[in-house]
Amino acid sequence: xxxxxxxxxxxxxxxxxxxxxxxxxxxxxxxxxxxxxxxxxxxxxxxxxxxxxxxxxxxxxxxxxxxxxxxxxxxxxxxxxxxxxxxxxxxxxxxxxxxxxxxxxxxxxxxxxxxxxxxxxxxxxxxxxxxxxxxxxxxxxxxxxxxxxxxxxxxxxxxxxxxxxxxxxxxxxxxxxxxxxxxxxxxxxxxxxxxxxxxxxxxxxxxxxxxxxxxxxxxxxxxxxxxxxxxxxxxxxxxxxxxxxxxxxxxxxxxxxxxxxxxxxxxxxx
Numbered sequence: 001x002x003x004x005x006x007x008x009x010x011x012x013x014x015x016x017x018x019x020x021x022x023x024x025x026x027x028x029x030x031x032x033x034x035x036x037x038x039x040x041x042x043x044x045x046x047x048x049x050x051x052x053x054x055x056x057x058x059x060x061x062x063x064x065x066x067x068x069x070x071x072x073x074x075x076x077x078x079x080x081x082x083x084x085x086x087x088x089x090x091x092x093x094x095x096x097x098x099x100x101x102x103x104x105x106x107x108x109x110x111x112x113x114x115x116x117x118x119x120x121x122x123x124x125x126x127x128x129x130x131x132x133x134x135x136x137x138x139x140x141x142x143x144x145x146x147x148x149x150x151x152x153x154x155x156x157x158x159x160x161x162x163x164x165x166x167x168x169x170x171x172x173x174x175x176x177x178x179x180x181x182x183x184x185x186x187x188x189x190x191x192x193x194x195x196x197x198x199x200x201x202x203x204x205x206x207x208x209x210x211x212x213x214x215x216x217x218x219x220x221x222x223x224x225x226x227x228x229x230x231x232x233x234x235x236x237x238x239x240x241x242x243x244x245x246x247x248x249x250x251x252x253x254x255x256x257x258x259x260x261x262x263x264x265x266x267x268x269x270x
Contacts (some may be wrong), residue, residue, distance in 0.1 A: 019086075021047065025055050026083045029065060029073050036073045107156045112149040120145045122157060126166040128200070129236040133157055140165050169234035171256055171263035172199065173242045175249050176209045182269070184211035191268040192216040192243070199241040203230050205252065206245030213243055227255050234261045 024045040029036050038052045056073065059065040064079035075083065110133035116122060123139030125132050133145065133155050141162035149155035172195055177186045193216040196202055203222035204210045213220050220243075222229045230240050230252060244252055249265070256263045 021045065021051075022055060022059065023083065023086050025052060025059070026064065026075055026079055030075045030080070030083065033074050034068060034072045036071060038071075107146060107158050108143070108160075109154050110143075110157050112151055112153055112155045114151045116145045116149045116155050118145055118148050122155075124157065124160075124164055126164060126237050129169075129233055129238045131164075166237050168261065169200070169236070169238040169240060171230055171234050171240045171242055171252075171261060173244060173249060173252065173263055173265045174212075174268050175246045175265060176206065176212050176243055177269065178245055178247060179208055181246075183208045184215050186269045187212045187215070188268045189216040193218065195266065195268075196241050198239070200238040201230075201233050201240045202243070203233075203240055204243045205248040208245045209243035209248075227252050231255050231259050231261055234263075235259060 025041060028041045028044055032040070038049045038056070042049045042052045056065060056067075059079070060067050060073075063076055064082060066074045066076050068074060108131065110122075110124060110131040112122075113132050113134045116133060116135055120135055121137055121142055122133040122135055122145055123137060124141040124143055125134065125139055133143070133149075139162075141160065141164045143157035143161070144159040146156040146158050174187075174192065174195065177183055189212070192212060196216065196218050201221045202213065202218055203226045204213050204220040205226045210220065210223065222233075226242065226244070230242050233240050234256070242252060253263060253265070
């Protein structure tokens, strides 16, 4: 994640009015350079000319903007990098809102626990990582069915009320040595098998991890795209056992931390 002129990370463009203004000023300079009118920038973004002048002074000091003379400014490479980083952050946020927030507000899909007719009020619950819809208002979260569905079939729901109450899952990560360091042969298979018994899902990342799972008599549920799959499964309430080659473990734990998913790393080497 890129850092701003004062060291703030890119997400602060939305949380910090100061960084948002810096972003706007840099964008205006990049569009108008080298001849830049502070008055035009002020009018474009809705601040005073004095404020633009103060921001420009800071941006020059931080080496995000280079001044070539009165009314002549240029965004430096560092400024362009920061501006692009913020744009990527904003694009991701817009995509998240469009896909995950607005999309969910419109229509979500659930599994009907009993026959449902279009227009019925249903109660929502999360079971085995999947949204379920039960006819009636028995739950804390309700919605309205927009399709007919028989028990066990998928049903569209909308007009949500309440907060879906369920426990997030957790991830137990087991680091498997690379083959040059002993590979699956250095892992206590019985401990892996015992761990798997208390988890809903088994994911493996790397050939050594697959071999370790098979040595323990286990058939993995997920073998590919495990970084996203493990994180999403835990976010939907499933407990996941992850076997990952040591070199693959860090990307997984980084992704879990970013989403505030609970995890622990267990050592099962002999």
